[in-house]
Amino acid sequence: MNILVCDDDREIVDAIEIYLNQEGYHVLKAYDGEQALEVLKTESVQLVIIDIMMPKLDGIRATIRIRESNSVPVIFLSAKSEDTDKILGLNVGADDYVTKPFNPLELVARVKSNLRRYTSLGSLNVTNNALFTAGGLCMNDDTKEVTVDGEPVKLTPIEYNILLLLVKNQGRVFSIDQIYENIWNEEAIGADNTVAVHIRHIREKIEINPKEPRYLKVVWGVGYKVEKQ
Amino acid sequence: MKKENEEKKDKKTRKKKKGALGTLHLLQHICFAGAACLVAVVLLSSFVTVEGRKEKETFFFDMGDTNAEFEDSMVFNKLLGRDISDIICYGAIRAQLETDGKFDPKKVIDVTAFDNRYSGIDGEYITARYYLEDLLKWAQYGFETEETYMTGEEADQFLSRTREVTYVEGNGDGGSYLNTDLEQKVRVVDVSGNVFSDPENPIRDNVTVNILKNRYHTVDGKNIEDYVSSWEEYTALRDHVQSAAEDLLINYNEYLTYQDYYDNADSNFVYFVRRTTGDQTDVYSNETVKNKSMNALTAQLQDTCSRYLIYDPQNMSFTTNTKVQEKTPRYVLNGYSYAYPDDTQILVGVKTGYKEADAFQTAKNAYSHYSPYLWQYLIVIVLLLGLYLLLMVVLTAAEGRAVTLENGEKKVLLKGEDKIPTEIMLVLAVLAGELLVISGYQGARLLKSVTGEFTEGRPLICSIALLYALLVSGCLSFFYFSMVRRIKAGTLWRDSLLAMLVSVSRRAGSYLYGHTNILLRVLIPSGAILVAVLISILIAYRSTAGTTAALMLILILAGICVILFLLRAAVGRDKILTGIKKMNAGDMNYQIPEEGLTGDNLVLAREVNHIGDGIREAVAISMKDERLKADLITNVSHDIKTPLTSIINYVDLLKRENIEDEKVKEYIAVLDAKSQRLKQLTDDLVEASKISSGNIVLHFERIDLIELLHQSIGEFSEKFESRGLTPVLRTKNGSAYIEADSRRIFRVIENLFGNVFKYALPGTRVYIDVEEKNSESGTLVCVSVKNISENPVSVSGDELTERFIRGDESRTTEGSGLGLSIAKNLTTAMKGQMEVQVDGDLFKVVLQFPKLEVQKETAQ
16 A cells, blocks of 8 residues: 655654554655655555645645545644644545644554545445444444444443444434433433543544544533534 | 806806896885785775764775675665664754754743653653743853852742642653643643641741752743742752753754754755654655655655665564664664654665765765775785795795805805894894884874875875885895895804803803813802802892892702703713723723713813723733734744654654663653653643633533533543542532533643642542532632642642643643643633632632523423
């Protein structure tokens, strides 16, 4: 698999190359947007990691150009950590957004996740009634199997039930009490932080970065939900 | 050239306009004068003055008679009515003075009967009879009486021993005056011996009486004392003689005028008065009467007169082809009932040829000049007045219209008189009006006397009326249009004396206001008021009730003025106060409205607004500075992050190498930790600066603080466990709603818990309490987080929330020193309060948010 890494800071590119090589990917390097576009023209690339602030052609514009002809997954890598920056990046066609300084392991996990989704997309059988999905999250209620981007995830029965409740009711926010009553079938009298702890455990298992969850989101002071994907 | 032409044209048109305007004014005056002249004509021809019996008599035509025949008009009616009344009166007098239709000087007059002709007489009475001519002459000469003292004997000598009593056979209980004329009904009897019990020896009292000097004697050659036997009878008879004679003289004079006026062949008026007393029938007429029978008279009347009236009260018959009503002859006849027997007929008529020059002819001529034209005159008058009013409206609109000057400015051109102060102009107008009224009145009086009650010189009167009307119209226009121009130019008030007075006093006031200190400003007006009140009291003490009332009124008015002034000042002050409060509350854009404020308040408001401007500017500058600072920090942090990324990555790569050397491993661990801290620090720094510069957008929603705490404890459960910390959440209710930004409120709690995690003594409990508190601004939700600090805290709670302050000062432990600062700023941004209390090793953070009141049902 060819991964194009593009950043004007050569050391960062080299470091990423080391990590990705260890995972068995082949890395193509570029140091500005124009070079990246050149590489894409000549080589077959399965994923692009690109910085935003670069000379000549910045990452945003480069991505727009890439998206004109190519649906390859694009991960932004930027020091800009504002919400607005992230939203802008995702809106121009990027699939993921990683802020600098990044955790190398997280980056690798995201790369894997995106590649799996990119390559296995469309092969998913959705006709099964017991199959519940939310983006890359997939729950099979018959086999009690949970996969994230195709990777199986092991959950305890309670964790599984909580997640299933949220996935079945995507978009709806459940408070701790409601979740408790649904799962334990008991009235919640002064519910404690049990549910919250379970939720955190689920997040740690299904999310790449539990602090910035993609699937199981926390609405602080209100409850939990799985975003409609 | 062109411009000049245009200017000329402009001037020409303006001149034309002026000319047209002038013509309209002239037309207006002519209308008014014409109307006045016509009114004069109508008024002058609306009456007729005719020769009366004694003097000229004036009759007004009735408006309703227009187009009626003269014979059906009111004036004919009045003339005929007058004549009927006259001839009845004349008839009554004739009966007194005439015998057989001729004046009879030797006619015998029964004085008592005559004098009682209205009231009637008793069946028996004492009287004296004189010849008519004697009585008339006596009355002409005058009656003389002499106050005489008489002894009883003298009186006895003077008065008769007997008295002569007259009996009249009358109808009913008494005799009527009419019957005294008839010999067969009168019986004269001498009565004697009835007066005294002993006629031979009469005893009379001594008296003083007025004795009439007997200038003439009765038909028997006697005097009145010869008919009476007592003083009562004497004085009664004396008075009867005197008043009968005087009445007769008056009637004689009347008789002459009647005779002159009515028994005249040159008259269009014909009358017959037929009266029958007993067997005797008299007919009074101005025509030759051949046959005294009623039928003959009727025929004679109807032959000669086409308009006639026949009244026969005894037969209840009233025939006429005039508009005279039956009551006219009836009322008059009733007034002279003593002279007319029941069998009386009145026949009158008018020869409608009017060949004779008399009152009827004069009236007929005047009427024919008046009646057919009256409505035409009136219509023309109304039209002229209507045109006058129309022109008034048109000219009111046209006068003083703004003209465009050469420089394009619009201006109302004023005349010389328009610059006279308004009040003087008004006074002049009143004076002129008064002058016109007085001159009109006096002129009319003069004219009346000169023209003989307006009967002559009608053209002169009309032309005088015309000239007078021109004068009135001119004056009216002069003042009225001056006022119109003033109003249009807006100088009515400006050019008035009152305005000048107000302006001068205002200027004086403001000078006083501007050039004295605040003490004088208060002292002068209040001193003036005090002095005014004192003077008023003094005056009131020494003056009448009217003056006192007037003074009271003035004082009350002044009081109201002062109250209004104070009210205005109070309202103004309230406005300023409201403004200051608003500014104080943070509404820096508020400006105190300056309308309606005066004096000190205006100055105050302006100054406060200036302060507001200053603060606003300062705040704007400081906000801008903060934002620049935040931007700088953000940019710098971006620049730091890129090299930091490499450091973190390569440190990580180093960790993966199989390094045997423990020392190197230790060094790498330090690098790892510090680079992670640097990362945290840059993130926190950016966030802190953004929050403090207000550069964040908050999305407020309903938050359950208890839910949030459960969630947060869940998040931190493993971290707490790792340090042996036990969180204890104590709540009173199941939920505590506030309004906050979901992610930001978690950030606050996260920072607080992070703090606890870092600095709390391992193995202790962390108490988290939620309770509600009532305060002035409503219910507050308080969250307190308490823990025992691991190390002694050497700084105060307040300082801890400053940026980069940490409790241990050593800065060796992890943490940026920004956690509490961020938490506090975020809390404040979400309208909450955060307070840090340090009590020995007890570390306590209290959060306070306004409670959001919601029903639990709707919340779930």
